[in-house]
Amino acid sequence: MSNQGYVDKRCSSCFAGARRKQIRESQPSTDLSLNSLFRKLSSAMGKKALLFLAPGAEEMEAVISVDVLRRAGLEVTVAGLCEASEPIKCSRGVLIKPDINVSEAKGPYDILLLPGGLGGSQSLSKSKEVGDLLKQQQNEGRWISAICAAPTALKAHGIGLGKKITSYPAMKDQLTDSYDYKEDNVVIDGNLITSRGPGTAFDFALAIVQALEGKEKAQEVAKGMLLNA
Amino acid sequence: MSNQGYVDKRCSSCFAGARRKQIRESQPSTDLSLNSLFRKLSSAMGKKALLFLAPGAEEMEAVISVDVLRRAGLEVTVAGLCEASEPIKCSRGVLIKPDINVSEAKGPYDILLLPGGLGGSQSLSKSKEVGDLLKQQQNEGRWISAICAAPTALKAHGIGLGKKITSYPAMKDQLTDSYDYKEDNVVIDGNLITSRGPGTAFDFALAIVQALEGKEKAQEVAKGMLLNA
Numbered sequence: 004m005s006n007q008g009y010v011d012k013r014c015s016s017c018f019a020g021a022r023r024k025q026i027r028e029s030q031p032s033t034d035l036s037l038n039s040l041f042r043k044l045s046s047a048m049g050k051k052a053l054l055f056l057a058p059g060a061e062e063m064e065a066v067i068s069v070d071v072l073r074r075a076g077l078e079v080t081v082a083g084l085c086e087a088s089e090p091i092k093c094s095r096g097v098l099i100k101p102d103i104n105v106s107e108a109k110g111p112y113d114i115l116l117l118p119g120g121l122g123g124s125q126s127l128s129k130s131k132e133v134g135d136l137l138k139q140q141q142n143e144g145r146w147i148s149a150i151c152a153a154p155t156a157l158k159a160h161g162i163g164l165g166k167k168i169t170s171y172p173a174m175k176d177q178l179t180d181s182y183d184y185k186e187d188n189v190v191i192d193g194n195l196i197t198s199r200g201p202g203t204a205f206d207f208a209l210a211i212v213q214a215l216e217g218k219e220k221a222q223e224v225a226k227g228m229l230l231n232a
Numbered sequence: 233m234s235n236q237g238y239v240d241k242r243c244s245s246c247f248a249g250a251r252r253k254q255i256r257e258s259q260p261s262t263d264l265s266l267n268s269l270f271r272k273l274s275s276a277m278g279k280k281a282l283l284f285l286a287p288g289a290e291e292m293e294a295v296i297s298v299d300v301l302r303r304a305g306l307e308v309t310v311a312g313l314c315e316a317s318e319p320i321k322c323s324r325g326v327l328i329k330p331d332i333n334v335s336e337a338k339g340p341y342d343i344l345l346l347p348g349g350l351g352g353s354q355s356l357s358k359s360k361e362v363g364d365l366l367k368q369q370q371n372e373g374r375w376i377s378a379i380c381a382a383p384t385a386l387k388a389h390g391i392g393l394g395k396k397i398t399s400y401p402a403m404k405d406q407l408t409d410s411y412d413y414k415e416d417n418v419v420i421d422g423n424l425i426t427s428r429g430p431g432t433a434f435d436f437a438l439a440i441v442q443a444l445e446g447k448e449k450a451q452e453v454a455k456g457m458l459l460n461a
Contacts, residue, residue, distance in 0.1 A: 063457075066295045066326055070430070073324040081326070090319060090329040095302040097295055097310070100319040100327035171458075201299070202459035205431070228292075229400075230431035 050113040050215050052077050055133055056101050057084035059122020062093035063201045064150050068116050071208035074224045075216050082108050084126050084133070094120040105132045113215060115140050119151020119171060119200065128159035137162050141194075146214065148196040150207050154178055157195075167192035171200045205230055279342040279444050281306050284362055285330050286313035288351020291322035292430045293379050297345050300437035303453045304445050311337050313355050313362070323349040334361045342444060344369050348380020348400060348429065357388035366391050370423075375443065377425040379436050383407055386424075396421035400429045434459055 052072050056065055065081075072079045083091050083101025090098035115136060117127055127133050137160045140147050149157050154170040157163055158181050168182045169190040178184055188203040189196065189210045196214060198207035205228075213221035225231060281301050285294055294310075301308045312330025314320050319327035344365060346356055356362050366389050369376050378386050383399040386392055387410050397411045398419040407413055417432040418425065418439040425443060427436035434457075442450035454460060 061299075062295050063292075063299050066291050069326055070290075070292050070324040090327070095299040097298055098319070098329035098331075100329060102327075200458040202434070202454070202457040225431070228431040229429040 049076050049078050051111070052079045052114045052116060052211075053108055053110070053112040053136070054079060054081050054116040054118065055084060055105060055127055055130075056081050056091050056093075056099060056118070057120075057123040057126035057130070058091050058093075059120050059124075059126065060091070060093050060118045061120035061123065061151055061201060062095060062097040062099065064120070064204045064207075065093065065099065065118040067201075067204040068118060068150075068208045068211070071205065071224060071228070072116075072211060074227065075212040075220050077113075077212075077215065080108070080112075084130055094122060105130065105136075108132070108136060110136070110139070111143065111145065112136075112140070114146035114148060114211060116211070117147075117149035117153035117156055119149075119153045121152050124152035124156050127153060127156035134160040144194060146194045146196065146211075148198075148207070148211055150198040150204060151200045154182075154197050157197075158182070163192070163195040166195050168195065168197040169199055170197060278305050278307050280340070281308045281343045281345060281440075282337055282339070282341040282365070283308060283310050283345040283347065284313060284334065284356055284359075285310050285320050285322075285328060285347070286349075286352040286355035286359070287320050287322075288349050288353075288355065289320070289322050289347045290349035290352065290380055290430060291324060291326040291328065293349070293433045293436075294322065294328065294347040296430075296433040297347060297379075297437045297440070300434065300453060300457070301345075301440060303456065304441040304449050306342075306441075306444065309337070309341075313359055323351060334359065334365075337361070337365060339365070339368070340372065340374065341365075341369070343375035343377060343440060345440070346376075346378035346382035346385055348378075348382045350381050353381035353385050356382060356385035363389040373423060375423045375425065375440075377427075377436070377440055379427040379433060380429045383411075383426050386426075387411070392421070392424040395424050397424065397426040398428055399426060 054069055069079050081101045082103050082105040084105050085091050090100040092098055141162055151171040152174050154168050155174055155177055164181050167185050167190050169185050169187060170178055175184055188206045189198045196210055209221045209225055212224055283298055298308050310330045311332050311334040312320050313334050319329040321327055370391055380400040381403050383397050384403055384406055393410050396414050396419050398414050398416060399407055404413055417435045418427045425439055438450045438454055441453055
């Protein structure tokens with residue numbers, strides 16, 4: 004894995020855990036609603052990730068992200084941006100059925116993932132639900148990640164402005180006015196992880212695993228896939 | 233791309249074309265049935281690939297193969313091994329809807345692709361439709377490819393026995409008695425292309441593109457994905 008430079012060395016796993024603990028402790032101890040119990044149970048079962056899937060999403064970037072994170076033990080939900088419960092047609096025609104509609108997304112999620120693909124990224128840019136979830140995620144200091152064309156959706160929703168990011172090279176000109184643009188395969192600045200395209204999707208997913216679950220877990224997952232972390 | 237060794241240097245693209253020409257020329261010139269016209273039209277539109285998708289298939293290996301081949305201009309059909317038209321649940325829970333049921337597959341296809349995943353490969357091994365299509369493909373001298381655990385399905389159907397192959401390392405012991413087992417990322421022997429796992433799936437797909445469409449096309453597709461061919 005070649006995520007040279009801009010790698011946030013902070014123990015992100017501990018940070019996310021501390022944040023959840025902080026949220027829990029700010030609630031009254033008598034809060035025993037079903038929702039609260041469900042969240043506590045989910046938290047005990049592993050970290051949660053939400054991947055947005057819109058028509059025209061780059062299917063390799065979406066599937067590599069979901070698969071690698073699930074191999075690392077994260078609970079990943081695929082949220083579709085489509086009215087019906089029909090499968091979503093991705094950029095090269097692969098038909099993927101989301102787990103839920105984006106309107107059903109119930110956080111908090113430890114990380115949000117935005118796969119690329121031009122059509123998919125345009126839909127992510129226009130979606131109010133995606134914008135609301137991204138803003139809430141940013142306000143609460145949790146992880147956000149985007150690859151390929153999807154950093155343009157971050158800009159559309161005003162996420163991470165001024166931070167170091169990267170993207171698919173063709174999107175660079177749309178992003179340099181709002182970000183500190185870099186050309187590394189994976190760029191991490193604070194809680195924002197960005198990457199470049201299908202060929203860097205394994206690096207992207209493994210960087211997320213490393214940020215949330217530590218280097219050892221990323222190496223273990225990479226080894227099982229016959230990749231070097 | 234590191235498909236060192238065992239790369240068949242023959243111009244496979246020309247070979248497949250010559251084979252189709254030979255099949256066409258062996259038919260009476262008065263054969264103007266709709267089927268014949270359809271096949272001639274399909275052939276003119278690009279080479280055809282069929283990827284088998286069974287429950288438990290490794291979704292990264294399936295999706296990378298389909299996406300990369302479609303980027304190269306191949307007409308790829310995803311054939312599901314499932315009774316209903318419902319999406320197929322892959323090894324890490326990604327739900328993919330096939331284009332057709334395997335019983336609807338209408339060749340000839342220039343190449344058949346078998347993605348890995350333990351459950352998926354076991355289903356491929358047991359399927360009569362898959363076995364029949366593989367045997368016809370072998371008898372007619374067209375390309376066959378398999379990755380990860382899927383070479384075990386080649387063995388189950390008696391395909392390519394004695395040839396050089398590779399697989400996911402854990403499958404090696406099941407294959408050494410029937411094949412000349414190698415440990416390269418991609419192994420090509422005659423019309424048989426095999427590879428090792430998710431981490432070699434891009435190499436596998438690009439080796440197929442190179443075999444069917446030439447090195448220049450493989451390099452062009454790799455460049456667009458930000459990979460080196």
